[in-house]
Amino acid sequence: MTGFFTLLHKELLRFWKVGFQTIIAPMVSTLLYLLVFFHVLETRVEVYPEIAYVVFLIPGLIMMSVIQNAFANSSSSMIQSKISGNIVFVLLSPITYRAIFFAYILASIVRGLLVGLGVYLVTLIFFDIPLLLPLWALLFVILGSAILGALGLIAGILADKFDQLAAFQNFIILPLTFLSGVFYTIHSLPAGWQYLSHLNPFFYMIDGFRYGFFGISDISPHISLLIVSMCLIAISALTINLLRSGYKLRQ
């Protein structure tokens, strides 16, 4: 287990040492989103009765920052190590591929949680946000960031250069996040778009997370939990197999 804890510790130190870039900066950009949307839409949109738009928006934005940072953490760590060549130090060591998987994923969860918590605490200063079922919210943050951590690891392993990683981020992760109901409830969408939203796993992460705050959601949180958990299991199995095969890591 020492190998696993060392790799986890190293992965945590890696982002902690550049915390302005990895924690503070994403917090600031999320709060900017909030400021802009609050200013433009506050009086015009009502999503749920009794819940102001900005309050509805905050859990979505928190989850969005969690998702993006969890992905960024494992993907950038992996591709940097690959491109600079220092991944060799892990590959030469007796650490198991499972330990590598869990260390990277846990580091992604921790970074996701830190950014999410940071955004939440700052918004608390300005807004009164209910958190009716905190354990539900926490559960979805952990599951969501674990999925994105695993996706980041896959992207980091598959990408040969930063350009390809950026494509993965901009053409897959970002659209799935923006179209998952961060800014709206899917009930406001036309039927076709509603159907498509149900195929987006990010939708269940955000909807389930929001349920933790307000106790209401677009669909049953149990279904969201089931779907998100199954996604995590599938993506984890895929990632562990990728690590086991040595694809792109051990020629």
Add this chain to the structure above:
Amino acid sequence: MLSAIEIKRVCKDFGGVRALIDIDLEILPGEFFALLGPNGAGKTTLINIIAGLSLADSGSVNVMGHNVITQYQQARRNLGVVPQELVYDPFFSVREVLLIQSGYYGIKHNNRWVDEIIERLDLTGKAHANMRSLSGGMKRRVLVAQALVHKPPVIILDEPTAGVDVELRQTLWDFIKQLNQDGHTIVLTTHYLEEAETLCNRVAMLKDGRIIALDSTQSLIGKLAAGNSVRIRPLPDRLPLALQPLKKSCTNGLYELRIDNYAHIEFILSALRSENIHIQEMYLQQPDLEDAFVSLIRNSGKKLQ
């Protein structure tokens, strides 16, 4: 006796290019072994397969009796590898890097040994410096230190002195010689043949993915270099009849004569004396690994062993 490294019928292709062809090699504990060969011969590929950084298409490799695929954890615990590329983690200091590397090998409290290798590799002044700020030579030393954190019985160095200044090269070799005397098996690849010649007891030469020679360093030199020779410039410019069979070449009045042993020199001198020929210049030439290397690479059509 248990082999330090045992390689059996290893083959490796890279997209149709045969990088290694049926490599069989056994390295015994305590050996100081050199892997030589021109660029692209397959040295680094072979090392990567031993280290588990690359997977062989067929064949097997054991390190201290542990298969590098099926028992990779035990195999890697017994192996320290200094990679050829100057790779480093820019987020950490020298000491942090070494403690992290210890942790990867499951060693929790390694401060004492880490401090010792830092001192022995002359890195004390840089122990808390970030890796980014180090010179190339310093980074190379850290790579060596990283390979040693878990005190592996087998150490592989892939061109450890490439791009390293002369003084540091000497320090490094003294340190590695000491490790070998302490019982570690050392395998190295190098382009500086004189290093392999002075340090290594056995040499394998690779070319185009095959081992074209495998022998003790001395015997290889003896076998392959065209023997010792002496070059003389006689006055007048002629060679006695008795010495004609020894003549290897003659350029601008400088004759190169083959000598099988040093007693031969006396024979040459007396033959010259008896015909009243004086010696203007004389040089004794000894074969070295460079000669062996060149002659082998040239004649690699024939397999020598």
